[in-house]
Amino acid sequence: xxxxxxxxxxxxxxxxxxxxxxxxPRSIHHDGQKPxxxxxxxxxxxxxxxxxxxxxxVHPYPIDELFLMAAAYEFHRPQxxxxxxxxxxxxxxxxxxxxxxxxxxxxxxxxxxCDPTHPENPGEMWAKFIKNLPVNxxxxxxxxxxxxxxxxxxxxxxLLFLDGDxxxxxxxxxxxxxxxxxxxxxxxHDTFYQPNSSYNHGPYLAIQECLGRRSFKQVLHQHAGLxxxxxxxxx
Numbered sequence: 001x002x003x004x005x006x007x008x009x010x011x012x013x014x015x016x017x018x019x020x021x022x023x024x025p026r027s028i029h030h031d032g033q034k035p036x037x038x039x040x041x042x043x044x045x046x047x048x049x050x051x052x053x054x055x056x057x058v059h060p061y062p063i064d065e066l067f068l069m070a071a072a073y074e075f076h077r078p079q080x081x082x083x084x085x086x087x088x089x090x091x092x093x094x095x096x097x098x099x100x101x102x103x104x105x106x107x108x109x110x111x112x113x114c115d116p117t118h119p120e121n122p123g124e125m126w127a128k129f130i131k132n133l134p135v136n137x138x139x140x141x142x143x144x145x146x147x148x149x150x151x152x153x154x155x156x157x158x159l160l161f162l163d164g165d166x167x168x169x170x171x172x173x174x175x176x177x178x179x180x181x182x183x184x185x186x187x188x189h190d191t192f193y194q195p196n197s198s199y200n201h202g203p204y205l206a207i208q209e210c211l212g213r214r215s216f217k218q219v220l221h222q223h224a225g226l227x228x229x230x231x232x233x234x235x
Contacts, residue, residue: 037218038233040071048101055097056090056129060189065229066094068222069161072185072231073098078106078159082149084142084174085164086112087122089130091189095159096133111138111145112164143173150180158184158234162203166190171206178214183235191221192228199226207232 045067052066061069073081073095081095092110099106110130115121122128127137138145142164150158158181162174171188178186193204207230211219218233 038071038075038220038231040074042071045070045074048098051101052094052097056093060227061090061094061229062227064222064224065189065227068220068229068231069094069187070098072187073104073159074102076157076159076185077102077104078184079156080149080153081106081108081159081161082146083108083110083161083163084146085162085189086110086114086127086137087120087163088125089127089135091161091163092127092135093129093133095161096130096135106159107136108134109136109138109146109149111140111142113141114139143170143177146174146177147180150177154180155182156184160184160186161189162186163189166200166202168202168205171203172209175206175210178210178216178232178234181234185234186232188230188232190227191230192223192226194226203230204228 048070049063049066052070053063058066069091081092083092083095086092089110092108095106095108098104099108110127112126114126116123130137142162146160150156160174160177160181162171164170164174175186175188188203188207190200191203191207192199193201210232216232216234218231220231222229
């Protein structure tokens with residue numbers, strides 16, 4: 001039912017084949033210049049949502065979070081995407097599809113520890129959504145691997161997506177990657193904060209600590225409810 005509503009609102013045909021979207025998102029320019037802060041053509045971007053939802057659904061990324069992820073991608077049009085926390089490969093597939101829809105040929109890397117003892121290890125479902133797609137899959141520590149990748153192209157325009165181990169200490173380390181890039185943005189998932197709940201507040205607390213030690217060009221949160229996503233603009 002939700003998919004039908006989205007398709008009706010966006011005019012999407014229900015096909016997940018390339019080119020199914022009726023309107024490719026495009027950058028907004030004021031007086032010939034790109035705006036300083038995130039701004040996107042929401043109508044054009046909305047027309048792409050049906051395509052994305054047909055492929056990955058709305059779990060673990062609800063529509064409002066998908067929209068912020070898509071808006072960040074469309075605005076920055078990154079040269080390199082580094083996705084920490086592969087799991088089923090849904091987020092990496094989102095970046096791939098957004099690149100196709102935006103006409104932006106980003107190099108996509110996705111990183112996972114692939115720890116078989118972890119309770120959320122997907123087993124044979126690992127990276128299912130990016131099977132046979134041009135996405136570079138890495139096994140290892142997310143922060144260490146991302147640091148190595150960034151060192152190879154320090155001047156590139158990056159989109160970093162942090163959705164791995166949500167512990168406070170891990171996200172603290174990952175947020176230091178902001179100091180390694182010169183332009184682009186970070187997106188963090190599972191950043192919703194509800195005091196006294198049993199939900200893991202590591203990402204939220206790590207962001208608050210980070211904001212206390214450094215500033216970002218723009219900070220946005222999609223926190224209407226769980227799981228939540230946050231956007232930090234660098235440079």
